[in-house]
Amino acid sequence: MSLELMKEKGIPLDKQKFDWRDIVRMPTSKLDDDALTRVRIILMNGIESEALRFQHACARMNKELQLALARVRRIEQHQQTMINWMLPADLSPLETTIGFEQVAIEVTASVAQHEPDPYLAQVYRFGLLEDFDHMYRFAALMDRVSGRDANNILQSYSDILPGRPTSVEHRAPEDDLRECYDRNKAQPISKLNAVTIMGGEHQTHDYYMTIGPMFADPVARQLYAEIASIEEQHVTQYESIIDPEETWLEKWLMHEAAEIYNYYSCLQYETNSRVKSIWERFVDYELGHLHYVLAVFRKFDKRDPDEIIPESLPEPIEYKSHREYVRKVLAAEVNLRARGKQIIRKEEETPDSPSVLYRQQMNSNGSPSEIVAAGYKWKPGTELAQETPDIKKLQKKVA
Amino acid sequence: MESRKVEQVEVDVKFGAKLSFNRTGIMTNPELSAELIQGAKETIPSSKGDATQIAAHRAEYMNDVLPIGSPPVVMENGEEAPEGSLPDHLGGPLLLDKLGERLAFERQGTRLYEAFLKKIEALALVDGSGPSVEDLQHICEQELEHFTLLQKIITGMGADATVQTPSADIAGVLSHGILQIVTDPRTTIAQTLQAMLNAELADNDGWEMLQGLAAELGQKDLEEQCQRAFEEEQEHLKKVRGWLLSMTLDEATAMEADEEVVEDDGGEANDKMEQPSKGRNKRRKKSAKSSGPSKGRKKRKK
Secondary structure (H helix, E strand, O other): OOOEOOOOOOOOHHHOOOOHHHHOOOOOOOOOOOHHHHHHHHHHHHHHHHHHHHHHHHHHHOHHHHHHHHHHHHHHHHHHHHHHOOOOOOOOHHHHHHHHHHHHHHHHHHHHHHOOOHHHHHHHHHHHHHHHHHHHHHHHHHHHHHOOOOHHHHOOOOOOOOOOOHHHOOOOHHHOOOOOOOOOOOOHHHHHHHHHHHHHHHHHHHHHHHHHHHOOOHHHHHHHHHHHHHHHHHHHHHHHOOOOOOOHHHHHHHHHHHHHHHHHHHHHHOOOHHHHHHHHHHHHHHHHHHHHHHHHHHHHOOOOHHHOOOOEOOOOOOOOOOHHHHHHHHHHHOOEEEEOOEEEEHHHOOOOOHHHHHHHHHOOOOOHHHHHOOOOOOOOOOOOOOOOHHHHHHHHHHO | OHHHHHHHHHHHHHOOOOOOOOOOOOOOOHHHHHHHHHHHHOOOOOOOOOOHHHHHHHHHHHOOOOOOOOOOOOEEOOEEOOOOOOOHHHOHHHHHHHHHHHHHHHHHHHHHHHHHHHHHHHHOOOOOOOOOHHHHHHHHHHHHHHHHHHHHHHHHOOOOOOOOOHHHHHHHHHOHHHHHHHHOOOOOHHHHHHHHHHHHHHHHHHHHHHHHHHHHOOOHHHHHHHHHHHHHHHHHHHHHHHHHHHHHHHHHHHHHHHHHHHHHOHHHHHHHHHOHHHHHHHHHHHOOOOOOHHHHHHHHHO
C-alpha cells in the first residue's frame, strides 16, 4: 500500500535531531553490499543536494521564506551527510564515477518507463543513452589506466557498451532546452520524475567537476572535462522540462514530495538493514518537512495544496537491472539528435547546424572519449584477461 | 594592495628575479612567517588533550566490527558451493584472497609498466642510466604473464578470478599513489622509478608470502609456480633499484656540473637554474644508448 501524503504526518521538525556520531556511521562495503544499495546512496545524496540547491536559490529570492527554508535546509544538510558518508573510503573517485553512471542508467530507465507523458519519456530516453555511453568510456579508462574491472562495481546489473557516442553529445545551448510540462495538466509522477533526474544529473556534474583534477593522467583529466560538460547539458535539459510558472512554494512542495517519493522507493528495495533504517527514518523526516512546508504554503500562496500534492505516492522507482529495456532503446534511438526542443533523426541534422559546428569546434583537437575507448570491448576481468573455462561455460549456458 | 606589491618585489629580488621557485618553506616569506609563528604560539586551544584522542575515536568505530569485505568463496550457479568444493587443505578463502591480491597487483602492474614505457618513448631518451623501452617491455610482458598465470590458478581451483578480494582491494588503495605518479606527465623518469620501486618491493614480498603459504598448505605445484614468479620479480626489483640509484647519482653529478658553471658565469647559470630538470633532460638526450646501472656509473667517471 502506498503512502498517503496528506494523512501521514511523519516526524515534526523539532523532533528531527542528529549528532556527529549519528551522522558519521560505519560505511557500506564496496565488496559485499549490493550494487543497487550504492546506486540508492548516490541518488539520495543527489536528491538532498538538489534540496539544498533549490532552497538556497529560493531563499535568495524570497525574504519572507528565509527562516523556514533555513530550518528545513539544516536538516537536509545532515541527511545528505549521513547518506553520502555511507560510501566507503576504499571506493575510489573512478569507482564512484562508475556508480554515478549506473544511477543515471538504471534510475533513468525506470523513470522513462513510468513516465506517462510521451514527450518527457522521449527526453529521458535521449539522456539515458548518453549516460549509457559515459559508463562505457569510464569503464575503458578504469581498465586501461588503473587495470581494474568496472564490473566489480556494477555487479553485472548494467551493460558496458557504447551508447550515443559522447563525442556527438556536444550540442549548442539552443539544442539542449526542451518543452516543459504544464503545471496545471501534468500528472504528479511527471513532476516527481523531473525533480529526481534533475537532482541526480546536477550532483553528477558537480562531482565530476570536483574530482576531475584529482587524476594525474591527461586523458583522464580530459575525459572528466568532456563528460562534465555533457552533464551540464543534461542539467540544462532536465531543468527546462519543469514548468517555470510554478511558484517558489509550489516548487518547494514538489521537492519535498520528491524526497519522500525517493526515500520511499529506496525503502521498498533496500537489502542492507543499516541503510534501510536510514531510508525509513528519512521517509518520516521528509513527511515532517512536507507538512511544515504545507503550513507555509497555506499562509503565503493562499491556495489549496491538494491541487499540487498527490493524495498518495505513485509506483516506486524500480531498483533492478533494466538491461532489456535499455538495449531496446539503444537499438531504436542511438542515432537520435536534438534540434531546438525536438528530438530528431541523425539524418535531419544539417552540416551547418549550431550543434554540428559547436561539436566540430570542441573535438577539433581530438576527442578524449574516443581516445580512451579506441577499440575497447569490455571483458570479464578487464581486456588483459584471458577467457577462462568458467567464463566459456557461463556463455554457453546463456546461449 | 600597495604593501603587497612591495613585498612581492622584495621576494623576487631575493630569489634572483626568478618567476618559478619552490614557495612551500617557512623562509619564503620571512615576515609573514614570523607573524604566523607568533600567532600560533599565543593560541589557547579550545579543548584539552593531544593527538591521541583521534586514535581513541578511531578505535571506538572499530567496535562496529565491519570488515572491508568478505573473503571469496567458490560459487556454483550463483550460490555458494557446498562445503568441500574447495578442499580445506588449500587454506580456502585465505589462499583465494591472497591469490586475488596478486592477480589485481599484476594486472595493475601491467598497466603501470605500459604507462612507464610510453613515458620513456615520449621523452625519446637515447641514452642514460635509466631503463630502455625494451627493458620495460620485457618486464611488462612478465607482469601480464603473472596475471594470466594467476587467472589459471584461481579458476583451476574452481573459484572466480574476476572477484575483487579484500586483500586485492587493500592493495588497490595502497597503489593509488603509484598510479598517480606513473601517469602524471610532469614526473621525471627517476620519480617514476621511485614509484615503481615501491610497487616492486610490495610485489616481491607478495609473491614470497604466497610461496610460503602454498608450502605451508602442501601445495607443491603452486609453490613452484610462485617460486618462478618470485624469481622474475626479484629480477625486476634489482633492475628498478639499479636504475633508480644510477639516475639519482647521475642527477647529483649533473648538479655538481651546474654548480661549476655557476662559478664560471653567474648570469648564464641563473638562467639554467630556472629550469634545472629541463637542462638535465637535454643532456641525457644527447648521450648514448643505455641502460644498466653500471653503465651509468662508468659514464660519470669519464
